[in-house]
Amino acid sequence: MRLFEAIIDANHRAVSGDNSAGLHPADFADELPVIALTCIDPRLNALFPNVLGLPGEQFIWLRNAGNIITSPLSSTMRSLALACAVKGGREIAIIGHTDCQVCKTTTSQLLDKLKALGVERSRLPDNINEFFGMFATERQNVVKACDIVRQSPLIGPKIPVHGLLVNIETGKLEWIVNGYESRQLSALPANNAFSPSTDASTRELGAGPMADFHFGEMKFPEMKIGDASVKIGASEAMPSSPPPIAPRVQPLPATPVVPPKIPVPPPIRARVNLPFGRR
Numbered sequence: 388m389r390l391f392e393a394i395i396d397a398n399h400r401a402v403s404g405d406n407s408a409g410l411h412p413a414d415f416a417d418e419l420p421v422i423a424l425t426c427i428d429p430r431l432n433a434l435f436p437n438v439l440g441l442p443g444e445q446f447i448w449l450r451n452a453g454n455i456i457t458s459p460l461s462s463t464m465r466s467l468a469l470a471c472a473v474k475g476g477r478e479i480a481i482i483g484h485t486d487c488q489v490c491k492t493t494t495s496q497l498l499d500k501l502k503a504l505g506v507e508r509s510r511l512p513d514n515i516n517e518f519f520g521m522f523a524t525e526r527q528n529v530v531k532a533c534d535i536v537r538q539s540p541l542i543g544p545k546i547p548v549h550g551l552l553v554n555i556e557t558g559k560l561e562w563i564v565n566g567y568e569s570r571q572l573s574a575l576p577a578n579n580a581f582s583p584s585t586d587a588s589t590r591e592l593g594a595g596p597m598a599d600f601h602f603g604e605m606k607f608p609e610m611k612i613g614d615a616s617v618k619i620g621a622s623e624a625m626p627s628s629p630p631p632i633a634p635r636v637q638p639l640p641a642t643p644v645v646p647p648k649i650p651v652p653p654p655i656r657a658r659v660n661l662p663f664g665r666r
């Protein structure tokens with residue numbers, strides 16, 4: 388059993404009430420430490436790394452608002468690359484969470500909130516959605532991030548890139564992108580993301596190996612997998628083009644509206660003992 392197969396198994400058993408569920412990190416020495424990118428939501432503070440069943444020293448934690456990766460060469464991508472090269476990270480996990488406020492914030496709401504903080508619209512890039520990496524669903528955002536990491540020239544094919552979603556109320560993990568399977572596609576010819584022609588690079592990235600990759604039975608009607616709007620240097624340059632991804636921040640009519648919840652502290656004790664107990 389591979390590391391994340393064991394993590395998911397232990398997590399699901401623990402959530403189901405199995406007090407004996409746990410992970411033996413020593414059994415996975417070749418697959419540790421794990422590098423995780425999560426959202427900045429403070430409710431996650433009590434969940435990680437316990438929800439993965441990993442000891443703290445085997446958990447390299449990167450965070451940004453919405454666990455967003457904007458481009459294959461972005462600042463977050465560089466940190467992921469350094470975490471692998473310098474800190475010896477063996478596997479990468481992009482872990483979104485339910486009830487993400489970045490997902491729930493519309494463009495107009497964001498602009499209003501920024502304005503209330505003294506940030507004028509005229510000083511912001513035209514394409515607000517793309518600039519901040521706003522997204523419409525947490526799952527879609529995780530899939531897109533995994534896609535970009537997998538395509539990035541900064542991450543070698545030896546590193547599995549997983550995508551997960553954690554239920555912020557129960558701690559249950561959902562494995563959205565299996566990095567052990569998608570890694571095999573990396574053996575295909577690499578795209579040159581440093582091509583002087585940004586447009587050509589973008590087209591190549593969009594038509595790369597991931598274009599033929601099927602994420603199980605999951606459907607993402609809002610966005611095609613290959614349409615990850617991967618633009619080299621998008622994190623540095625303020626895009627001036629109209630927002631092609633504007634629909635993403637609109638709430639989907641089909642999505643059941645989750646009533647806003649008071650930020651109740653999660654049951655830490657139960658989660659601390661989740662998959663990380665048995666030795």
Ligand SMILES: [Zn+2]
Nearest residue numbers: 426428487488
């Ligand atoms: Zn969030």
